[in-house]
Amino acid sequence: MMKTLTRLSLATAIIGLAAVPALAAPHNSTHTAKVAMSEARQIALRAYPGSQIVKQELEHEHGGSGLRYSFDVRKGKTWREVGVDAMTAKVLENSPEGANPKD
Numbered sequence: 888m889m890k891t892l893t894r895l896s897l898a899t900a901i902i903g904l905a906a907v908p909a910l911a912a913p914h915n916s917t918h919t920a921k922v923a924m925s926e927a928r929q930i931a932l933r934a935y936p937g938s939q940i941v942k943q944e945l946e947h948e949h950g951g952s953g954l955r956y957s958f959d960v961r962k963g964k965t966w967r968e969v970g971v972d973a974m975t976a977k978v979l980e981n982s983p984e985g986a987n988p989k990d
Contacts (some may be wrong), residue, residue: 920945920954920973927956927976931969934978938962951979959984 928940942959952974960967970980 920956922956922971922973922976924956927971927973928958930971930976930978931956931958931960934969934971934981935960935962935967938967941966945973951975951977955979 924943924945928943931940932938938960939962940958941961944957946955946957947953948955948957948970951970951972954973956971956973957980958969958971960969966984968980968982968984969978971977972979
């Protein structure tokens, strides 16, 4: 009886430990993106030459594959948002940003 209880307790502990990382790890969409963040950054910088990336994120949004990298880029005082599809690497958006966007 004691051996069975010990084996059962050990099995329960192992199963419990195996489940903890899956529960503790945050959902991360980069695992489903076919395009790496570094590649998407290069695409965004080519879409608005001479700019620098100030903010970046991977997000679910309508249009394209539904998963895209969004970059806030700046050149001087001009800001733009450049969106790159995380599955196809196509530029989905390249538009002025800010209160009074200038092109």
